[in-house]
Amino acid sequence: MASSSLLFSSPVSLHLQTSKRTPFSFSPTSPNLRGFFPSSYQSLRISRSPRPSAAISAVQVEQPVADAPSSPRPPPVLPFRVGHGFDLHRLEPGLPLIIGGIDIPHDRGCEAHSDGDVLLHCVVDAILGALGLPDIGQIFPDTDPKWSGAASSVFLREAVRLMHEAGYELGNLDATLILQRPKLSPHKEAIRANLCDLLGADPSVVNLKAKTHEKVDSLGENRSIAAHTVVLLMRKKS
Ligand SMILES: [Zn+2]
Numbered sequence: 001m002a003s004s005s006l007l008f009s010s011p012v013s014l015h016l017q018t019s020k021r022t023p024f025s026f027s028p029t030s031p032n033l034r035g036f037f038p039s040s041y042q043s044l045r046i047s048r049s050p051r052p053s054a055a056i057s058a059v060q061v062e063q064p065v066a067d068a069p070s071s072p073r074p075p076p077v078l079p080f081r082v083g084h085g086f087d088l089h090r091l092e093p094g095l096p097l098i099i100g101g102i103d104i105p106h107d108r109g110c111e112a113h114s115d116g117d118v119l120l121h122c123v124v125d126a127i128l129g130a131l132g133l134p135d136i137g138q139i140f141p142d143t144d145p146k147w148s149g150a151a152s153s154v155f156l157r158e159a160v161r162l163m164h165e166a167g168y169e170l171g172n173l174d175a176t177l178i179l180q181r182p183k184l185s186p187h188k189e190a191i192r193a194n195l196c197d198l199l200g201a202d203p204s205v206v207n208l209k210a211k212t213h214e215k216v217d218s219l220g221e222n223r224s225i226a227a228h229t230v231v232l233l234m235r236k237k238s
Pocket residue numbers: 087088089112116117118121122
């Protein structure tokens with residue numbers, strides 16, 4: 001259309017007018033940048049200064065022209081998607097410590113609305129993040145009595161269902177637990193096996209690491225537990 005051909009054929013560097021006259025500029029003549037601008041940008045009109053010495057050419061943002069396409073582009077279908085999850089819980093005496101669905105003997109456990117499974121929570125968030133979905137707290141709000149004391153495997157099974165529904169499968173997962181006590185090595189394989197089962201994944205693509213926090217801060221003082229997870233999702237072959 002006329003306005004877009006004017007926009008993209010102009011050799012000038014454009015400066016968008018804002019209320020603060022922010023000197024945000026871009027060169028629309030670069031073919032690498034063209035795809036980044038939504039169709040609404042095609043309603044930008046250039047008004048050149050009559051004096052070539054003027055450093056700034058003004059761009060007025062107008063309502064989209066009548067023939068501009070109104071529907072946005074469909075989102076890209078990515079062959080891979082990466083997601084990161086993080087979670088932390090306070091440890092309080094007298095509560096069970098559930099990690100990866102396994103009950104770990106300890107003198108304290110996680111304070112939480114659900115069973116406080118820090119590993120499953122962050123795995124859920126990593127998967128949801130990779131899919132570009134809201135986080136676990138938004139999908140399973142702790143204000144909903146339905147999730148009070150719920151086993152976190154429920155959340156993970158739902159995240160896996162959403163992953164398959166979106167057309168993806170797990171490529172691989174790498175998780176790190178951070179806790180000062182208890183030692184996790186005697187339980188690591190049981191946790192990993194249960195995680196594989198919940199994910200429906202081969203053990204070769206699910207990795208679990210554990211480390212202390214060098215006795216510093218709440219994590220190192222046995223007052224909290226945290227976990228990080230990174231997942232790679234792969235588009236399923238149709
Ligand atoms: Zn949590």
